[in-house]
Amino acid sequence: MFTGIIETLGVVQEIKKEDDNIHVTVEASITHELKIDQSVAHNGVCLTVVAIHGNHYTVTAIDETIQKTNVGDWKKGDAVNLERAMKLGDRLDGHIVQGHVDQTARCLSIENANGSWIFTFEYDSALQNITIEKGSITVNGVSLTVVNSKKNQFSVAIIPYTYEHTNFKNFQVGTKVNLEFDVIGKYVARLYAAR
CATH class of the missing domain: 2.40.30.20 (Elongation Factor Tu (Ef-tu); domain 3)
Known part of the structure; x- marks a missing residue:
């Protein structure tokens, strides 16, 4: 974990x-x-x-x-x-991440937001993974909050600290990234689909 x-x-x-x-x-x-x-x-x-x-x-x-x-x-x-991997008893500062990538996505755009950056990604919705507004997503292992959730794309806001201390600073339009969707959301979606 x-x-x-x-x-x-x-x-x-x-x-x-x-x-x-x-x-x-x-x-x-x-x-x-x-x-x-x-x-x-x-x-x-x-x-x-x-x-x-x-x-x-x-x-x-x-x-x-x-x-x-x-x-x-x-x-x-x-x-x-x-x-x-996290240790039992540590604070959970991000969200629960398994390290099991669900699929990849491509960076569609990078917007300088005057002190932060908005990165937008597009993924294949045929794999039935979903995001929700203000839900959790992991991009290249980074725990983030979804903004502007759509059927096959979403955006995340990146603060300067995250930009400087991760490989987000190397992303360009077209960069391929790993996505792990929220584990709880995946189970809820699967249960709902089975109904």
Whole structure:
């Protein structure tokens, strides 16, 4: 379980393909605190640490993960949002995030709002995921509040702190991002659809 509050940015150092899997080596300031078999969210994707070397660690993504997320688009030098799993008893500053990406979206627009930014994303509504006004959404692992919810798109408002401390500062129109929709909303929608 995660909260969507990003701890730090990591930088992709190496990507190795092996059969249908890819092994991604990341350099991060938190590496010295990690251990083998630990879960870390990378742009919202829960991946297991399989090796640690100095200030670098390696995670493996299987084909299922590559197909449903933006992991397959990563390249050397890319910044990724990192969050370690939450500890029981910690404050839940964001919202309940599983690290299980539902689908990807594309950035449609970035609007400078005089001290903040409005990012608008479009996703495939055929997968039946939904947003609601003022509901929770996770974009590249960042816990955010939905504004301007529509059938296949939504916007989020980004404050300067989030902009500077996540990879939102690298987004452009067309950037592919990972989405995890609100877990409670997903269950309610599924139950409602089954009626």
